[in-house]
Amino acid sequence: MQEIFDLLIRNASIVDGTGAPRFAGDIGIRGDRIARIGDLSKLRGALEIDLAGRIAAPGFIDAHTHDDRFMLSNPDMTPKVSQGVTTVIGGNCGVSLAPMPRPIPDPVTPPLNLLDGEGEWFRFPSFAAYLEALRSAPAATNCAMLVGHTTLRVATMDDLTQPATAAEIDAMRKLVDAAMRAGAIGVSTGLFYEPAIAAPTEEIIEICRPLKEFNGLYCTHMRDEADRVIDSL
Template identity: 40%
Template sequence: MMKTSSQLEKTYDTIIRNVTLIDGSGAATNVSADVALADGRIKHIAAAGAMHDWQATHQVDGSGKVLSPGFIDVHTHDDTNVIRQPEMLPKLSQGVTTVVVGNCGISAAPVSLQDPHSIPPDPMNLLGTAAAFSYPTFASYVAAVNQAQPSINVAALVGHTALRSNHMDKLDRAATDDEIAAMCAQLSEALTHGALGLSTGLAYGNAINAPTSEVMALAAPLAAAGGIYATHLRSEFADILEAMEEAFRIGKHARVSVVISHMKCAGVENWGRSGEVMAALEQAQRYQVVGCDCYPYTASSSTLDLKQVTDTIDIQVTWSEPHPEMGGKMLAVIASEWQVDLLEAAKRLQPAGAVYHCMQDDDVNRILSHPATVVGSDGLPNDPLPHPRLWGAFPRVLGYYSREQKLFPLAVAINKMTGMSAERFGLKERGLVRVGYWADLVLFDADTVRDAATFTDPMQPADGIEAVWVNGVLSYRGGAEKAATGDRAGRFLARQ
């Protein structure tokens, strides 16, 4: 680990000194170290103090702080925001250096809306208005990301619902053979230009009528390209085991790895079933590569879905197209004010968004701590009152779940947000603090890091994130400042 005298003559871009290094591998080796960066990569790692006379343009004293890989948010809906709002402060401020977009069957590309003046099909409207969908090919999206140069890296899945909207006159039916062939051609183009794979959102109204055979046919090009299949299951409620079995069948058919998105046991009648759910995943792991992601909260957030309207949980309306004044209110309160039942109130609010307080702590704990689980925020950046996971998911894992609840050691928490995520999604030379790897790094205070975002005040940067580097560039300063530096060094990451 020690360097020769000839290496001392070089001036590095940055040296971060005296840090507690947790490298993202999951190993509990809290090494005190100095780390030198140059040309966007990690050039040297040495014992703390060994670089005392090394030269660098920027020198950072990390005494008392942890240095880890930058966090990889594997489940986001930042597709259009990385271009329209490239500073990406909600993610950068919590230590995220890479986002995976295109989840739940919805992606910004390739998309050609049949009526560019209409509201995008639900749930594609979560990504913005029709004006946000201006990437008819995946290649055009890649070019737009690189031209915008967001502050974080971007990797992308292709959405099944997005493909359906390109080629079908109605989405409430199965696709024809010709429509499937057209969708496959677009997916193949995307894979050629570095897409990670295919995502589905089979629970949503515009995809639920797609039979398993349609998805199997679409997944066929993935294996040759080394792609993956990520799925928002057809059900996260009573039929979750059957929905998981469908996902595993699709993965086996296509001979690709499967990622179950935001694994949960949703709905009161489903509480307590996480043991059998994760046992089913473990059983599938005996025969194929499967895993899941999870966000660290007991509430979900999406569009206001009439199928999920119930009086057994609290439902908070976050936005409404016809009734924007109702944003922030509970659905039950709105129904009472209008003197109608919950379902009628939800119908009047359409299209709308909602937070559903639909999970139980024990189930979230069991899923989040499972060895197959990585962390994704599933944040909705275009929501005027977003779920706090948009700003707080990763610090919450570090502070609340690891430090306070002791659900897992800090090294395991970091591995779930870095090394394991990079391996699962094929992000080469990311996710670990290794010589030669890209210098995506976060410096944080393990004693104070925590999520500050709440359901009533969700747009709050985390505490305890001291600094974030993306491709070797200091992109965020924490402490009292809590601000982006303005130096954006993100790029599109193709599947490797």
């Protein structure tokens, strides 16, 4: 019996992501899995697409995005999927949509307004609640999310012009621990931005201590991108 695929992509120039040279071939798909790759010229698919030599490649990962809100408000993710992006990393530069266990300041403190200038999307008291919203109405892309240090400061501190107190550091560290348990992949900082400029290195170290248990990532946005960029590096 002739093998039938749900989708058969013919005459592709395949770049498989391994670093190997591209090669000509066909791709047979069943359900949501690639079943076979190679010369499938004698096989058939319920739906067939002839790429006529165009490239077929694994989906791209956009590692630096601020799509935290966009995945909820525009789940079709057209700006990304139209470019072949299938996974986005959000929560960069110290800016994440969650956790926000108290009302967001009005007006929204920059750079948090990168995600939502009106503040209505900063509605998730915990990172778990935010991730659940993403899961309940999945966007067209996959995602992996960081917790933003600036968001943590806004959520726990009354005076952002000062280093965090021991009690504020403890509160932020607990939010990081909860976020990591919920599924966050790490913490990002935006130390060049006004709400986090006053944070000393020791504050970052103490807040990020939960990352060790989860093998989490620390993603830095340097303290200076201008005249002191070399010092920052």
